[in-house]
Amino acid sequence: MQIADLGDVQLHYRIDGPSDGAPVVFANSLGTDLRLWDQVLPLLPPRFRYIRYDKRGHGLSSLPSGPYSMGALVRDAERLLDHLQVRDCLFVGLSIGGMIAQGLAVKRLDQVRALVLSNTAAKIGIPEQWQERIQTIKTHGIEALADPIMERWFSRAFRNTPECALWRNMLLRQPAEGYAGCCAAISGTDFFTPTSGLRLPTLGIAGSDDGATPPDLVRETTALIPGSKFHLIRKAGHLPCVEQPEEYAALLTQFLTDTGHGQI
Numbered sequence: 683m684q685i686a687d688l689g690d691v692q693l694h695y696r697i698d699g700p701s702d703g704a705p706v707v708f709a710n711s712l713g714t715d716l717r718l719w720d721q722v723l724p725l726l727p728p729r730f731r732y733i734r735y736d737k738r739g740h741g742l743s744s745l746p747s748g749p750y751s752m753g754a755l756v757r758d759a760e761r762l763l764d765h766l767q768v769r770d771c772l773f774v775g776l777s778i779g780g781m782i783a784q785g786l787a788v789k790r791l792d793q794v795r796a797l798v799l800s801n802t803a804a805k806i807g808i809p810e811q812w813q814e815r816i817q818t819i820k821t822h823g824i825e826a827l828a829d830p831i832m833e834r835w836f837s838r839a840f841r842n843t844p845e846c847a848l849w850r851n852m853l854l855r856q857p858a859e860g861y862a863g864c865c866a867a868i869s870g871t872d873f874f875t876p877t878s879g880l881r882l883p884t885l886g887i888a889g890s891d892d893g894a895t896p897p898d899l900v901r902e903t904t905a906l907i908p909g910s911k912f913h914l915i916r917k918a919g920h921l922p923c924v925e926q927p928e929e930y931a932a933l934l935t936q937f938l939t940d941t942g943h944g945q946i
């Protein structure tokens with residue numbers, strides 16, 4: 683169990699792979715913890731150093747009082763990577779994790795040398811929807827929103843499997859204040875202009891059945907970065923690393939090869 687004490691927040695993180703391996707960092711989505719990557723990691727090349735963490739208000743990390751700003755979430759990632767002396771990582775961000783990825787690449791190009799923007803966008807939803815979600819959670823708890831969230835997270839076929847219930851449990855066990863705090867951060871974020879200025883190897887990944895960040899939205903954000911690539915995973919919703927881990931891992935492996943990660 684590893685924890686980075688960053689002063690105003692304590693972040694739970696986990697590292698797999700050799701200590702001298704080129705770093706690959708994962709940031710997960712709203713309502714999930716670092717176990718989101720459990721099925722993908724064993725399928726990736728063993729020579730890299732895989733770092734994943736629970737963002738503030740999620741998983742085993744501490745729960746600062748909300749609302750949070752995207753600036754704070756990006757700063758947490760930045761300070762965690764400084765704490766771990768990480769430079770030149772490949773940063774994989776899914777959904778709000780992909781927003782953190784964009785913000786970090788804009789701020790700290792020394793830390794990030796390539797990006798995977800998975801099921802994310804420069805702007806997700808509209809502030810009114812996020813405010814409504816925050817209100818519902820404050821009044822009734824996350825449970826009140828669990829069914830529509832499952833519909834965005836997973837394809838219809840996956841929602842009929844026993845595994846889906848486990849992911850629902852993960853959602854329900856996140857602290858409501860942490861979840862709502864991150865909703866506020868998403869609500870206030872529009873990275874269209876800063877992301878348009880990024881120049882680094884980028885791969886966009888979308889899920890055909892994603893109800894939160896549909897394929898065209900992910901494609902548009904990815905296309906803001908010249909030379910970027912885009913891949914659509916079929917039979918997957920917002921969390922293709924859960925529904926199609928083999929295809930997801932194959933994409934990351936190919937991108938690691940294409941970018942020559944760790945070889946420069």
Ligand SMILES: O=C(O)CC1=CCC(=O)O1
Pocket residue numbers: 710711712776777778779806831834868894920
């Ligand atoms: O809508 C959802 O619950 C999915 C989602 C949006 C942003 C994020 O991180 O997850």
